[in-house]
Amino acid sequence: MALIVHKYGGTSMGSPERIRNVAKRVAKWARAGHQLVVVPSAMSGETNRLLGLAKELQPALVDDAALRELDMIAATGEQVSVGLLALALQAEGQPAVSYSGWQVPITTDSAYTKARIASIDDQRVRADLSAGRVVVITGFQGVDALGSVTTLGRGGSDTSAVAVAAAMQAAECLIYTDVDGVYTTDPRVVPEAKRLGTISFEEMLEMASLGSKVLQIRSVEFAGKYRVKLRVLSSFTPWDIAIDEEAQSGTLITFEEDEKMEQAVVSGIAFNRDEAKITVVGVPDTPGIAFKILGAVAAANIDVDVIVQNMSHDGRTDFSFTVHRNDYARTMALLKSDVLQLTGAADLIGDAKICKVSIVGIGMKSHVGVASTMFRTLSEEGINIQMITTSEIKTSVVIDEKYMELAVRALHRAFGLDAPSDAA
Amino acid sequence: MALIVHKYGGTSMGSPERIRNVAKRVAKWARAGHQLVVVPSAMSGETNRLLGLAKELQPALVDDAALRELDMIAATGEQVSVGLLALALQAEGQPAVSYSGWQVPITTDSAYTKARIASIDDQRVRADLSAGRVVVITGFQGVDALGSVTTLGRGGSDTSAVAVAAAMQAAECLIYTDVDGVYTTDPRVVPEAKRLGTISFEEMLEMASLGSKVLQIRSVEFAGKYRVKLRVLSSFTPWDIAIDEEAQSGTLITFEEDEKMEQAVVSGIAFNRDEAKITVVGVPDTPGIAFKILGAVAAANIDVDVIVQNMSHDGRTDFSFTVHRNDYARTMALLKSDVLQLTGAADLIGDAKICKVSIVGIGMKSHVGVASTMFRTLSEEGINIQMITTSEIKTSVVIDEKYMELAVRALHRAFGLDAPSDAA
Secondary structure (H helix, E strand, O other), X not given: OOEEEEEEOOOOOOOHHHHHHHHHHHHHHHHOOOEEEEEEOOOOOHHHHHHHHHHHHOOOOOOHHHHHHHHHHHOHHHHHHHHHHHHHHHHOOOOEEEEOOOOOOEEEOOOOOOOOEEEEOOHHHHHHHHOOOEEEEOOOEEEOOOOOEEEOOOXXXXXXXXXXXXXXXXXXXXXXXXXXXXXOOOOOOOOOOOEOOEEEHHHHHHXXXXXXXXXXXXXXXXXXXXXXXXXXXXXXXXXXXXXXXXXXXXXXXXXXXXXXHHXXXXXXXXXXXXXXXXXXXXXXXXXXXXXXXXXXXXXXXXXEEEEEEOOOEOOEEEEEEEEEHHHHHHHHHHHHHHHHHHHOOOEEEEEOOEEEEEEEOHHHHHOOOHHHHHHHXXXXXXXXXXXXXXXXXXXXXXXXXXXXXXXXXXXXXXXXXXXXXXXX | OOEEEEEEOOOOOOOHHHHHHHHHHHHHHHHOOOEEEEEEOOOOOHHXXXXXXXXXXXXXXXXXXXXXXXXXXXOHHHXXXXXXXHHHHHHOOOOEEEEOOOOOOEEEOOOOOOOOEEEEOXXXXXXXXXOOOXXXXXXXXXXXXXXXXXXXXXXXXXXXXXXXXXXXXOOEEEEEEOOOOOEOOOOOOOOOOOEOOEEEHHHHHHHHHOOOOOOOHHHHHHHHHHOOOEEEEEOOOOOOOOHHHHHHOOEEEEOOOOHHXXXXXXXEEEXXXXXXXXXXXXXXXXXXXXXXXXXXXXXXXXXXXXXXXXXXXXXXXEEEEEEEHHHHHHHHHHHHHHHHHHHOOOEEEEEOOEEEEEXXXXXXXXXXXXXXXXXHHHHHOOOOEEEEEEEOOEEEEEEEHHHHHHHHHHHHHHOOOOOOOOOO
């Protein structure tokens, strides 16, 4: 008997048949005595269809006036979803009512297409819950101080669900998706990958930002800030499985560093091959050199991920960093035209065929030798490490792209993630 | 330099290319120095698509909770339209902003799917107009006192446009549609039919309710009540025709009974074959008999149109009326099972193969002999009149369906509508 927030992704809402299944599942929870707030995404494909129409009429879509209209258009996808889900719930005999972001209201700033939630007024929603209704709220959107519709950007429905859960102090926020939880690594690369019963908030942040696409990273940050108990689980289990079983399925993102978590030093292996490496060779090792290089890159609105600068020899050093592979050619051109002369560097070397592999684990904080186990494992497989970065709970290496699968499998084994685990 | 309201139907908004054309036309008016409020419908087909989805999830859709969700869903069609049109206007270099009904706000009662407008707050719209922006407002919808989205029912965008024009005391409300005005009769039946340069509000009401589908009848009533100058014109003329020419095109619905209107006794011939005739034969001519028959029909939620009761012979009379052809079988079954015994009538005769032909003209008020000209014309063509009803400005007859075209053509000629006219 608790207040629970459910969030369903676009695939789960993809057809009337699937919406009916969502309704049956939600109605089951309501019948069990819980108060339910449900945040569905737009039907899959709908947001792209709407944005496509908008781009046909104004290809550039740069200024605020245009972005405001874009939000007006895109927000309708979720409005249709909440109405349809409320109708499906009513057809199941479950009283339900839908609200758009502006009706709750969910107030945001005016940064159209990437707005941030400022506040949520839960008075109206609570009244409905008390009256026995399931409340279905549009994800992905809110309303600004001027009364204009805003959207939170792609994946924003996760953030909406977590924000509503935070504002209403929900017992738990269940994110129903097309995977059944968070894995130690991608099962397509390592068939032995296991679903984690729990993962800490910090680890989830690292896993999410390192390429595990289960949860939108802003929603994880939000959950961390407001201590929302978050669970990722599958929307494709039969809707009528026992509620106790369902409530324990998937992966719980937790904030308590309990004993169980201490057991696993490394919780998962993340990787991505979206990056490219660039090295400015033989830069004079003088103050301000990093800014001269990266300032030009940032001015071109290019995001930099890993940055490494080694010790200098003879007053010169090599400066390396990675950018998204889509920005690689542009970055190289930029550096060739301006930065080489400006810095007096000897050469510029680029490599788009790299990948980043990371071990993530909150246990690393209190365990020594984790990074050295990583390096030894890669060395035993004959894999050369090109760059290294570390944080408190992760260690990332950049290696040749062709070794990616080999590295991930070896590390997965080396850190004991292949073994059967007691995780639910 | 006036405040003008434009309304564009779903066909005019049917594709990005057509929306671009609407934008070019609106921008032309704005460049000429006018303040423009534009009310577009949903893209053609969109409302049906949305209602189809809703019906898949809840086929009955009867109670208020369901109808509220239906409105939530259906309203998105127009929200997409206003956003797209605003983007198209901006792309033409014309500043523009869109508003949903709740943002204006357009306040309505809570009769979901058929709400009525209570008030319109034009403060926000006026501020935008003063700032040089075209304001694009969703048709078909508003918001009730509880903050729920409501829709005005099919064709409601016409009513929205007229209501906005009334609230803002616009100089004129231009209804752009896929026909180029109101005709003396349907040109598919009478090739000589002429477009009317002007038509009186009362005539338009009769023409609209008698089957001329140019304008939604509620919008005409609204225009009459608030004296909104209304013009129906084509959205398929080239967008760049001279603004003076465009402003004089189509048909003006007017409230002044000027000399020109006095000239034409009959303005148009309306007709429909959607009705069926039912005669209860040999009813005892006692008080309350009409109620006994029509009370049962009304209780079954069946609309009755023409009603005729003749003089009685030997204490018995024949009672005839028409219903929509879709309700014909149901009405006959109902009367057979209950009403015959109840009234002691001798027999029940039905005929679905009828049509109703009407002459409409505000000049009929002050001209005698109009009805007799009608009857003589039909008689000369050998057409038997089955029922007759009259109002101040129209005379309708029910005849055999097979004579419909013949009757309409003969009447069109008899009342001088074939002749060249001075109407613009």
